[in-house]
Amino acid sequence: MKFDTTQVNFFNGCITIPIPKYLGSALQALIAAVSKGKVLQVQITIKRKQRSxxxxxxxxxxxxxxxxxxxxxxxxxxxxxxxxxxxxxxxxxxxxxxxxxxxxxxxxxxxxxxxxxxxxxxxxxxxxxxxxxxxxxxxxxxxxxxxxxxxxxxxxxxxxxxxxxxxxxxxxxx
Structure with missing residues (x-):
């Protein structure tokens, strides 16, 4: 799952990043994987310009x-x-x-x-x-x-x- 955002929120000492609705089905697959004991790998980076x-x-x-x-x-x-x-x-x-x-x-x-x-x-x-x-x-x-x-x-x-x-x-x- 990959998306761009400018929204970063702080809640209970944690940073939260809202996931866009259009990624709902991908998010459901991730939730299912976690419920089966899988570990997610999350990487957050600053978006760089893509070359043509x-x-x-x-x-x-x-x-x-x-x-x-x-x-x-x-x-x-x-x-x-x-x-x-x-x-x-x-x-x-x-x-x-x-x-x-x-x-x-x-x-x-x-x-x-x-x-x-x-x-x-x-x-x-x-x-x-x-x-x-x-x-x-x-x-x-x-x-x-x-x-x-x-x-x-x-x-x-x-x-x-x-x-x-x-x-x-x-x-x-x-």
Whole structure:
């Protein structure tokens, strides 16, 4: 169940969020599951602007063209582009957990061992998938891919078309 709201109420020391009536049947299924001993998982986040499907589709179309020219796989190119133009964070993990942590990220690069407070860990540079990006972050990724395409002689949309796609992306969330 997923819905948008601006209503948050406080009652008996708890926060309550009203669930819209149109989700009634989904809510009934959840109530039935809880009555059978199931546990619900609830996640509340701040709504972020969604990128335009056109901008996302364009990114993947460009990656497909690059893959054709370079005789490679567009999914592999996507990971390379994330490493060049994407958003990342640095984390330090126990040596025995490195492979499991790397498997959880779209791309992760081992930077090497570090010692903090006498404890040795491995520093990783971990890249977020583009589905988590805001407009500015996605713009950087898309512009990087466009520059790479131009370098390979692949035709790209005009700057005006690109601006229009990214502007539409910014308006989608209102």
């Amino acid at each position: 499907l056109d901008a996302n589709a364009y990114l993947w179309a460009l990656l497909g063209e690059m893959a054709r020219v370079l005789y490679t796989d567009k999914d592999e190119l996507y990971l390379q582009m994330l490493e060049r133009y994407g958003v990342f964070t640095h984390i330090i993990v126990k040596p025995q957990a490195v492979e499991k942590v790397k498997a959880e990220w779209k791309a992760a690069r081992e930077l090497g061992p570090v010692t903090i407070n006498g404890q040795t860990g491995i520093q990783l540079q971990c890249y977020f998938g583009s589905h988590t990006y805001d407009t500015r972050e996605f713009s950087c990724l898309l512009n990087g891919v466009i520059d790479e395409c131009k370098g390979l002689g692949i035709d790209t949309r005009s700057d005006a078309e690109l601006d229009s796609m990214l502007e539409e992306w910014g308006r989608k969330d209102g």
